[in-house]
Every structure is written in C-alpha cells, then in structure tokens.
Amino acid sequence: MKKIMNKASDFARETVEGIALAHAGRVAMLNDDPQILINAQPVKEGKVGIVTGGGSGHLPVFLGYVGNGMLDGCAIGNVFASPSASKMEAMIRAVDKGSGVLLLYGNYGGDNLNFDMAAEMVDMDDIKTATVRVADDVASAPNDKRNKRRGVAGMVYAFKIAGAAAAKGHDLETVQRAAQKTCDNMRTIGFALSPCIVPEVGSPTFTIEDNIVEVGMGIHGEAGIDTAPMMTADEMADLALEKIESDLELNEGDRVSVMVNGLGATPLEEQYIVFRAIARRLQNRGIDLYMPHVGEFATSMEMAGLSVTILKLDDELAGWLRAPALTPFYTSENK
Amino acid sequence: MLTKSDFAKAFARVADTMAKHKDYLVKLDQVNGDGDLGLSMDSGFGALADCAGRSDETDLGRFLMKCSQAFNEAAPSSLGTIISFGLVGMAKSLKGKETASREQLGAALDAGITLIMDRAGSKPGEKTILDSLVPAKDAFLACPGDDLKRCLEAAAKAAASGAEATRAMRSVHGRAAYYGDKSIGVLDGGAEVGRLIFESIAKAGTDI
Numbered sequence: 001m002k003k004i005m006n007k008a009s010d011f012a013r014e015t016v017e018g019i020a021l022a023h024a025g026r027v028a029m030l031n032d033d034p035q036i037l038i039n040a041q042p043v044k045e046g047k048v049g050i051v052t053g054g055g056s057g058h059l060p061v062f063l064g065y066v067g068n069g070m071l072d073g074c075a076i077g078n079v080f081a082s083p084s085a086s087k088m089e090a091m092i093r094a095v096d097k098g099s100g101v102l103l104l105y106g107n108y109g110g111d112n113l114n115f116d117m118a119a120e121m122v123d124m125d126d127i128k129t130a131t132v133r134v135a136d137d138v139a140s141a142p143n144d145k146r147n148k149r150r151g152v153a154g155m156v157y158a159f160k161i162a163g164a165a166a167a168k169g170h171d172l173e174t175v176q177r178a179a180q181k182t183c184d185n186m187r188t189i190g191f192a193l194s195p196c197i198v199p200e201v202g203s204p205t206f207t208i209e210d211n212i213v214e215v216g217m218g219i220h221g222e223a224g225i226d227t228a229p230m231m232t233a234d235e236m237a238d239l240a241l242e243k244i245e246s247d248l249e250l251n252e253g254d255r256v257s258v259m260v261n262g263l264g265a266t267p268l269e270e271q272y273i274v275f276r277a278i279a280r281r282l283q284n285r286g287i288d289l290y291m292p293h294v295g296e297f298a299t300s301m302e303m304a305g306l307s308v309t310i311l312k313l314d315d316e317l318a319g320w321l322r323a324p325a326l327t328p329f330y331t332s333e334n335k
Numbered sequence: 336m337l338t339k340s341d342f343a344k345a346f347a348r349v350a351d352t353m354a355k356h357k358d359y360l361v362k363l364d365q366v367n368g369d370g371d372l373g374l375s376m377d378s379g380f381g382a383l384a385d386c387a388g389r390s391d392e393t394d395l396g397r398f399l400m401k402c403s404q405a406f407n408e409a410a411p412s413s414l415g416t417i418i419s420f421g422l423v424g425m426a427k428s429l430k431g432k433e434t435a436s437r438e439q440l441g442a443a444l445d446a447g448i449t450l451i452m453d454r455a456g457s458k459p460g461e462k463t464i465l466d467s468l469v470p471a472k473d474a475f476l477a478c479p480g481d482d483l484k485r486c487l488e489a490a491a492k493a494a495a496s497g498a499e500a501t502r503a504m505r506s507v508h509g510r511a512a513y514y515g516d517k518s519i520g521v522l523d524g525g526a527e528v529g530r531l532i533f534e535s536i537a538k539a540g541t542d543i
Binding site for chain 2: 084085086089109113114116117120121123124
C-alpha cells in the first residue's frame with residue numbers, strides 16, 4: 001500500500017483538522033472535536049438546521065458541503081464507519097436555532113440507528129428533528145424495495161436543494177419535503193474499475209479484475225449488479241441511461257440535472273467524455289439539461305470509476321438548485 | 336418508590352454479571368456471530384454502572400438518558416445500540432420523575448421495549464434479545480400486588496424460559512441470519528443477555 005499519511009488510526013482526524021485549517025472562518029470543529037464540523041459563518045436566527053454524517057473516505061462527501069446555502073453541520077466517523085450517536089446529538093444541539101433540524105444522510109444501517117438515537121436524545125429537550133434518508137443507488141435494491149437502497153452521490157443534490165429551502169426561511173416540514181422530493185426524483189448508478197484501500201486495513205478489501213467494470217458497485221465496494229468487460233465511454237453512458245431509465249421515466253420536454261461524479265482516481269477528462277455522451281443522448285431526445293455537475297462529489301479514496309446521477313426537475317426544484325451556495329467544496333456559481 | 340440509587344444498584348449488579356459471563360457470551364457468539372458480544376456487553380454495562388454510580392442527576396429520565404449515552408459509547412455494536420434504545424425509551428417515559436412506582440417502572444419497561452421494536456424493525460420470535468425481554472416485561476406487568484421483589488423474580492423466570500425458547504428458532508436478523516437453518520438448535524446470545532439482565536435485577540431486588 002502506498003498512502004500519504006501518518007498513522008492509519010489518525011487518518012480521519014488529521015483530514016478534518018487539515019480542512020478546518022485550510023478553510024478557517026468558513027467551517028470549524030465544534031469545541032475542537034474533529035468528529036464534528038459546523039458552519040463557522042453567522043446563520044440567521046430561526047433558520048431550520050440541516051445536518052448530515054457518515055464515515056470518512058468520501059470527500060467532498062459529507063463534510064465538504066457544510067457552508068452557506070447547504071449544510072449547517074456534519075458528524076464524521078472513521079473511514080467507512082458511522083460516527084456515534086452522541087457526536088450527532090452534540091451537533092444537532094449546536095446548530096438548532098429554535099426551528100428544528102433536518103437529519104439528511106445516506107441510507108446505511110449504522111448511520112440510521114445512530115441518527116435515530118440522536119433524534120431521541122435531543123427530543124428529551126424538545127428539539128424538533130425530521131429525517132430524510134437518501135437512497136438513490138438503483139443498483140442496490142429493486143424499485144419495490146427503494147427504502148433499502150444505499151445513498152450515494154445524489155445526496156449532494158439533496159443537500160443543495162434542502163439547503164436552499166432552509167436558507168429561504170422555510171419551516172422544517174417544507175425543508176424535509178424539499179429533500180424528499182429531490183430523493184424521489186433522482187437515481188444514481190456507479191461503475192467501478194479498481195478497488196480502494198481502507199487505511200487501517202492496509203490492502204484492498206475486494207478486487208476488480210483487469211478489463212472488468214463492476215456495474216452498480218457501492219462507494220464502500222459493496223457488490224454491484226453485474227460485472228462487464230471494460231467498455232467505451234459511449235457504452236458506459238448508454239448503460240447508465242438504461243439502468244436509470246428502467247427506474248425513472250424520462251420524456252421529451254423534461255428538464256434534468258446530470259451529475260457525473262468521479263470516484264477518486266478517474267481523471268476529469270474521462271468524466272467529461274462520459275458527460276458529453278449522456279448530454280448528447282438526452283438533448284437528441286428533447287430533454288433539457290440544467291446545471292450539470294461534473295467532477296468529484298462523492299468518492300471512495302483511490303477507487304477508479306464514476307457514477308452518473310440524474311435528477312428530474314420541476315420549477316420548484318430548479319429554483320432551489322439555482323439558489324446561491326458556497327462551501328469549501330461547492331459553489332453554485334460555476335454550474 | 337424507586338430512586339436513582341436503586342437503578343444504580345441494579346445496573347451495578349448487571350455489570351457484575353456481564354463481567355462474570357464475558358467468556359460465556361463470547362463463546363456463544365462465536366457459534367454464529369463475530370464473537371464480540373461478551374466484550375461489548377462487559378464494557379457497555381460497565382460504563383452504564385459507572386455512569387449511574389457517579390451521576391448527580393436526580394431526574395430519572397435525564398439520569399437514564401445520560402447513562403444510555405455512556406452505554407452506547409462503550410458498546411457501539413448493533414446489540415449495544417439496541418439496548419441503548421431500550422434505555423432511551425425508559426428515559427423518556429420517566430422524564431420529570433425523581434421516583435418511580437412499580438407501575439411506572441412497568442410502563443418504562445414497556446416504552447423501552449416498544450422503542451427497540453420500532454427502531455430495530457423486529458419482534459419476538461425472530462431469535463433476538465426481544466425473545467427474553469418481551470416475556471420478562473409481560474410477566475412484570477401481569478404480576479399482581481405490590482411486591483416488587485416477587486414481580487422481578489417472575490420477570491427473570493419468564494426471561495429465562497424466553498431465552499431457552501430461542502434454541503428452536505431460526506435467525507432472521509444480523510450476521511446470524513446468514514446461517515439460516517444452521518442457527519436452529521443454538522441459543523441466541525442477545526436473548527441470553529436479556530436473561531442475564533433480568534436475573535441480575537431480580538437479585539438486586541433483594542437490596543432495594
């Protein structure tokens with residue numbers, strides 16, 4: 001294994017400390033705790049809070065979206081491991097401005113239990129919470145078991161849209177609805193070319209054969225739906241659209257935002273080649289493209305590959321997607 | 336009426352039992368789990384007893400909430416989190432009270448176990464800790480009269496037969512579920528933890 005780090009057990013902490021130093025004044029650790037990052041800029045009294053959480057190893061997910069117009073806080077676990085309920089609890093208490101807090105995170109067993117627990121803990125003090133679990137990965141369960149699906153790159157759209165609704169001053173119920181509506185209208189499919197290495201393990205926990213693509217692999221290396229021989233960018237675009245459209249209907253006149261997300265070790269050039277193919281196919285069918293997102297949004301350290309997310313927009317969602325946001329890893333200005 | 340110090344005594348008894356049964360639980364869990372059951376229960380209940388012994392919180396709800404967090408931090412396994420939910424459910428039921436009657440304790444047990452079932456999406460008969468907790472709670476609620484000690488003993492007895500009954504069940508949750516039919520004939524570690532909890536509390540009942 002070649003990884004640039006100090007001790008493997010310090011990997012997650014030193015990452016967060018680096019981010020807090022690099023973006024001082026924008027984000028800060030809560031009480032110097034490297035497992036809780038919050039927005040350091042003034043937030044309007046009465047604004048609904050939005051928090052997320054999850055393991056390390058996916059930058060910019062999750063903590064990269066803490067900032068104006070998106071998230072108020074993020075609880076951070078070790079690599080690929082959920083943070084504890086008490087970290088989440090401390091974070092919820094810190095960001096609550098009296099109007100309640102939306103818990104918005106990817107649908108994984110450990111995170112679900114811990115966020116549920118944190119919600120019970122703050123409920124003792126009458127802090128209102130609502131929960132939306134992002135479950136956008138079409139490969140992880142069939143359509144009739146959508147609540148079993150994993151949350152992957154699409155969660156960035158949910159952060160963006162819920163964040164805009166909260167910044168506009170909407171109440172908790174509306175912010176929750178904005179996040180849920182985003183989730184209901186988006187689907188993601190991933191393609192992995194090579195595995196990643198959990199620092200404390202020191203070697204890849206799974207393998208992907210040369211010349212093989214894992215179709216539908218999760219961002220922790222969870223098994224996909226299929227393995228296929230290595231394909232061209234155009235073939236990947238076709239397959240992505242096929243898998244997404246078997247689950248979410250797209251018609252002429254629809255307006256969509258497309259995200260092509262690099263998993264960590266895939267060059268931007270390759271991501272744009274796939275985006276080009278998808279954009280042309282959709283435009284040829286009379287589907288409008290709105291605010292494309294190309295780049296690294298949700299990664300798996302040195303995993304090679306990419307994911308494709310499609311979010312179907314109406315005027316309400318498009319307005320919230322367009323609203324200004326600026327965090328250490330996201331800007332609405334270049335989309 | 337029960338106060339915080341009664342809960343602290345009971346938790347100390349449970350912690351003592353878990354420490355004594357650490358190896359037993361490890362061996363049981365190795366049959367169809369990952370073997371960490373004894374370790375996580377020992378450290379979880381140790382932390383719970385420690386927190387309860389030190390706490391100066393007199394509101395039973397806040398006291399239990401604080402100590403459920405200590406338990407959860409020390410035992411972050413799935414079963415640890417499930418037991419924490421039980422404590423949180425009890426905490427919410429006892430919020431604002433400095434003492435608890437037998438009826439209020441029964442209601443708190445019921446609230447705790449209901450929260451576990453809600454959050455874990457599980458019910459008795461699926462070879463889990465609920466197979467000892469639910470019969471124990473039912474026996475406690477059905478126990479007539481005001482003799483707390485006798486009611487706790489009835490609960491312990493029901494927990495023991497509930498745990499024994501898991502031998503005939505097939506696992507549907509967690510890692511044990513991968514073993515499917517092979518899990519039949521084996522006692523469930525979680526249900527045994529439930530038995531040990533109620534047996535320890537019944538013993539603590541002599542002091543209360």
